Amino acid sequence: MEQSRPLWDNPLQFVFACISYAVGLGNVWRFPYLCQMYGGGGFLVPYFIMLIVEGMPLLYLELAVGQRMRQGSIGAWRTISPYLSGVGIASVVVSFFLSMYYNVINAWAFWYLFHSFQDPLPWANCPMNRNYTGYMEECEKASSTQYFWYRETLNISPSIEEHGSIQWEQAVCLILAWLVVYLCILRGTESTGKVVYVTASLPYLVLLIYLIRGLTLHGAVNGLVYMFTPKLEQLANPKAWINAATQIFFSLGLGFGSLIAFASYNEPNNNCERHAMIVSLINSATSIFASIVTFSIYGFKATFNYEDCVSKVILLLTNTFDLEEGFLTADNLEAMKNYLTSTYPNEYTELLPQIKNCSLEAELDTAVQGTGLAFIVYSEAIKNMEVSQLYSVLYFFMLLLLGIGSMLGNTTAILTPLTDSKFISTHLPKEAISGIVCFVNCIVGLIFTMEAGNYWFDIFNDYAATLSLLLIVLVETISVCYVYGLRRFEKDLHVMTGHKPSWYWKIMWAFASPVLIVSLFVFYLTDYILTGTLKYQAWDATQGQLVTKDYPSYALAVIGLLVAASTMCIPLAALIIFIMKRLRRESISTVA
């Protein structure tokens, strides 16, 4: 008796699973940065064009392939053509790399979440040094939030060569994060389907709370105005278009095999066209929503720091010249500075190096992305709000939900091909396979909890997935259009959704998207080649800031291995299948 494939309980679970996977940390910490760098409101133009040209067609393609083939990535591509099983294998390898390092972010989110239950928040103040005479030197040079991130969370070493030991606190949080992921994927779609109701919808609730809180903060308007004023001249900058394309591409999570895996658990007549459009639109809308929240928080933080700076200057001047309290205010500061320069020229020139030029623009200009934004900038803003513990808990809980939602997709991409394979699923039950995958990932992930772990994290984050994904999706698109045949695919879609795909989809699949991906690929390669040696940012504890260093040779070797391990699967698998078929044909011919 054939065992039927487990299915989603209803199409809503499938849509929620895709949303939960696609809406991840990148929407919160990468899109606002890009928006700021490439022209504010004007960046939305290339973003939406790329969404329509690249995002929706490729998403529809992957979902349709998964739903039609009803197998994980390896099986699906093997069904299209045995030579293409390498594409599936490459997807699984990339997903494996991603799940290794991505869960470390969840571990950090757990760490911050657990530390949010204190009053005052531990990153609000600098800790004292050993003999209680003053504050820690590193904390004085940097800020208390930076100190908490680099020293108390990561305990980062000065360079990637110095490994240090495994931080037990981080290791324990990582184990917890993997236990949570295991709990969610334990039963396959049965458990994942219930969990995604929570991971897809709760982040929006938290974002809404933050939106209301953010917009009512003092100075939020400054941030919003700064971000949304379109600088249309950036549209002429090719980097804006390239980054828009890259952001859409990676934000939707194409090429990892997760979307194929999710779609394979669908009913065969599910309307994946509509779902593809819904998911991509919701993903982009969430990015914009999150950037409104981020920029109101930026504005608040920048205004707070600016006013703090101004009041420090006022205090300094008042103390030096023994002026009356309230004589100097923020409004008359400039006029009074001139007055003081003229009346007490000598003392003023002595004081000049200590007087900082406070500028709101400069505060707003500090554009940050990635873990720096999430764990340093945001926590700095949160510590200045009232009831900061509540907002801190909400915020890190939201980060956790987003991160775990994406992890569910990644692990499903690894597990579905494994459970599809008859050999493995007959010998081991589902729970054991998931357990082994989580365990292996957890052990490897302990590397990222060492003192130099954050540098390795950056290596994986920057290089493990970028080039390989572009290649994988390119091969996917070309093979569906030209190897499987666009006409056959059209007929399959007609059977599944009830109507033929319009000419728009066909043109995008056959021409526009492959051309776009090839150009992105070329751009990335030339960028790598032109920059010469790769560099990274290391934290210098003595100066209290980041410095740029070169990667040592073994780190470069690891980078090369990462990229090669996934990309080489495609040609290697094709070669091996070719050789095996040749041998089989020869043995048949000798027998005959």
Next chain:
Amino acid sequence: FTGLKYLFRAMVAFAMRRYSSKETTQISNVLLCNVTDRVSFWFVVADSSKNVTTIPRKNVEAAIRMNRNRINSAFLLNDDTLQFLKISSTLSPPIEPSLPIWLIVFGSVLCLILGGIVFLIVSGIRQRQKKNQASAEAENLEDKHETIVTTENGIPCDTLDFKAGHINGVYAAADDERFTPL
């Protein structure tokens, strides 16, 4: 402002009395000079027993240090807003709880998650045992009922039943390599 000056002189006198445990210092012994608009001034404590001498700086400093908290509270200010130049404030030692709070939260979440995992695994095993029992019973009934899933060329029929019989999925799937070409 004169009221506050009087309060300050009273506090300094009190501090000196507590420090030296002598009851000799009077408010009139504390003198303020160079009072500026900025509310800053110099002060000295005169020695009432010996005329025209001031109590050495070290003693005054020690006295103020000992009673700093009270002086601050009297003015409803703190170390940042009421500054004694050249008397550095000692920082209060941090409150170290016996068990770091984060471990407590971590422990509770960990127990919850482990409980959930164990529950799911155990219920999964029990479900499978029940299914094995049920299929063992079903095998005894197979002679009487046909419970075999009807298949067509190796594909279960229910997956081919698109659009309630209007479209025969077998022909749509006929392009698959599994079948002999028509």
